[in-house]
Amino acid sequence: MSGPRVAVVVPVHDQSAWLPRALDGLLAQTVTDWEAVVVDDGSPAPEAVAAVVAGLPDARVRLLARADNRGLGATLNTGLDATGAPVVAYLPADDVWAPDHLGALLGCLADPEVVLARSGLSEPSDTQYAQLVQVAHRRTAHRWTERAELEADDLDRLFWHRLAGSGRTADTGRVTCTWTRHAGQRSRAIRESTDGGLNVFRSRYRVAQPLRFASTDSGDVDEVARYARFRDRTYPEPDGLSVLLVGELAFNPERVLTLRERGHRLTGLWTPDGLGDSTVGPLPFGHVPDLDRDTWRDGVAAPAPDVVWAQLNWRAVPFAHAVRSAFPDVPFVWHFKEAPQRSMVRGEWPLLADLVTGADACLLATAEERDWFAGALRGRVDPARLGVLDGDLPKRDWLDAPRSARLSDADGQPHTVVVGRPAGLDAEWLVELARRGVHTHLYGRVRAPGPTGSWTGWLDEALAAAPGHVHVHPAVGPESWVTELSRYDAGWLHRLPSDNDGELRRASWDDLNSPARLPVCLAAGLPLLQPDHPGQLVSVARALREDGTGLFYDSADGVADVLAGELATRAGARAALAVRERYTFDAHADRLVELFGSLAR
Structure with a gap:
């Protein structure tokens, strides 16, 4: 008797509630000579998955389970190894097949030149793969x-492209399956x-190692290479303070190692509700053990923290508040950057206000943000307990990379750079700059869909209208900031309006903020292009004027004029190089440790 024709691999992680529906569709197939293996990739409740499989009256379905999560690639390879049928099909636990699904696919594969058959979906997935x-x-x-090589949402990169050399792809022309949209999808955790995003993925799947990660929204990140220098470094035996990090670290997370270098012990306790670019543990550079997020109330006693250092942005507010409430007697420093307005919209202003007023000390990103809170919480907060320290300044290590020759030294034309979101830019503006000979180089998530990618449409328009003057580049990591960005003459800050008329109570977050790209551009020795808003209160404009690193403009002609002056004198570049050390976290670490020590029990 011949074996089954089709091997069905059913990957599952924390989706036991969906699994019966998927298996019901499998058992209903008109093609019956199949074998199936359910591979549980470290579900937090494996007994629930096991109960579903055990309840099936069909010996063709087996269960393989492992305690730890190893990722989609390893899960599917486990399924391949555990089966032997000549055709392989996949049934994720949250998806569904119609009864004729396998039959339609096998019909395509009857053609010996076809290696991959593909059905239609009841609802399009909106992906290229x-x-x-x-x-x-x-x-x-x-x-x-597998995970050690790459985690990505793009299944072409993970496997499909490998089959191209073995034959062609054929479509059944029929809709015989359902791809289910829901919050727990793996692809949603990546994009x-x-x-x-990377840190949402890390948190959901509790990934302990640094990742090589790719999102079709934002490109590739190689944490293995980026953080090797820190993982491999030897740090002194901790004999100083025990510091409990709470919340999320946003950008430049390796900055916390400045405390580890000074002999202090760090332990992490991370929000389960962070953003993709808000770093949570296990930290990819190591040297910071974590408390278990499921048992942290009992686990805090082990590191015996001298101080809680909670941070940094609005998504961390509820969790930081919970930790503060659970341990009111442990000295607590609330380090907050972005953004009080967002907490208001989310209905979490009371929690944020409690953190600012109840903390033993509160650090804000700018003097303007500090003063805004002092006014907004007048009578509730002691202004003497409010300090200023931008919470996601980079580590100084990145400044040591070699600088590059400027493009303008070769062609005589000004070259400007946007690192990250091109906030406030549009096709008309870039075309006007191009007419004045100004180049704009865009790095990072400039083609991302969704709320962070509303500029996608105008980018193509700008590229078509200003060929040779609008340039798109992959995202640049901190290891390449100096070498890559020093080729340019100036960096763009946000081109956004301000209409507070100098009144702090009317200030928006853009008025209070110190953009994360500011220290990035300064690291490369770039002055910053900033709109000139006479009579308005804008924190970053004040800082640029004090440092001499601003190139202020009020029109495209103004941009061309200030860039011409910069190319002639390089005064802004000299000022940027003079202050860039101050825009690293290392420059402020001793002051921070002094604060912690003054509060420690």
Whole structure:
């Protein structure tokens, strides 16, 4: 008797509630000569998955489970290894097949030149790559990419592209499966446009190692290479303060190692509700052990913290408040950056106000943000307990990279750079700059869909209208800031309006903020292009004027004029190089430790 024709691999992680629906569709298939293996990739409640499989009256379905999460690639490879049928199909636990699904796919694979068959989806996935649920393929020697090499939402990169050399792809022309949209999808945890991202993924799957990570929204990040210098470094035996980090670290998370270098012990306790670019543990550079987020109330006693250092942005507010409430007797420093207005919109202003007023000390990003809180909480907060320290300044290590020759030294034209979101820019503006000979280089998530990518449409318009003057580049990491960005003459800050008329109570977050790209550009020795808003209170404009690092403009002609002056004198570049050390976290670490020591029990 011949074996089954189709091996069905059913990956599951924390989706036991969906699994019966998926298996019901499998058992209803008109094609019956299949084998199936449910591979549980470290679900937090494995007994629930086991109960679903045990309740099936069908020996064709087996369960393989492991205690730790190893990722989609390893899960699917486990399924391949555990089966032997010549055709492989995939049924994620949260998806569904119609009864004729396998039959339609096998019909395509009857053509010996077809290696991969693909059905239609009841609801389009809006991705360029095929989803697992819609595919069956011939068994080959190829393997899925595993976590140590890459985690990505793009299944072409993880496997499908490998089959291209073995034959062609065929569509069934029929809709026979459902790809289910829901908050727990793996792809949503990866993509920033669906409130995911690297750190959402890290937190959900409790990934302990640094990641090589790719999102179709934002490109590739290699934490293995980026943080090797810190992981491999030897730090002194801790004999100083025990500091409990609470919340999330946002950008430049390696800055906290400045305390580890000074002999202080760090322990992490991270919010379960962070953003994709808000760093949480396990930290990819090591040297900071974590408390278990499920048992942290009991676990805090182990590190015996001298001080809680809670931070940094609005998504951390509820969790930081919970920790403060649970341990009111432990000295507590609330380090907050962005943004009180966001907490108000979310209905969390009372929690944020409690943190600012109840903390033993509160650090804000700018003097203007400090003064804003002092006014907004007048009578509730002692202004003497409010300090200023931008919470996501980078570590000084990144400044030591070599500088590059400027592009303008070769062509005589000004070259400007945007690092991250091109806030306030549009096609008309870039075209006007191009007409004046100004180049604009855009780095990072400039083609991201969703709320962070509303500029995608105008970017193509700008590229078409100003060829040779609008340039798009991949995201640049801190290891390359100096070498890559020093090729340019100036960096763009946000081109946004201000209409507070100098009145702090009317200030928006953009008025109070110190943008994360400011220290990035200064690290490369770049002055900053900033709109000139006479009579308005704008924190970053004040800082630029004090440092001599601002190039202020009120029009495209104004941009061309200030850049011409900068190319002639390089005064802004000299000022940037003179102050860039001050815009590193290391420059303020001793002051921070002194504060912690003054509060420690």
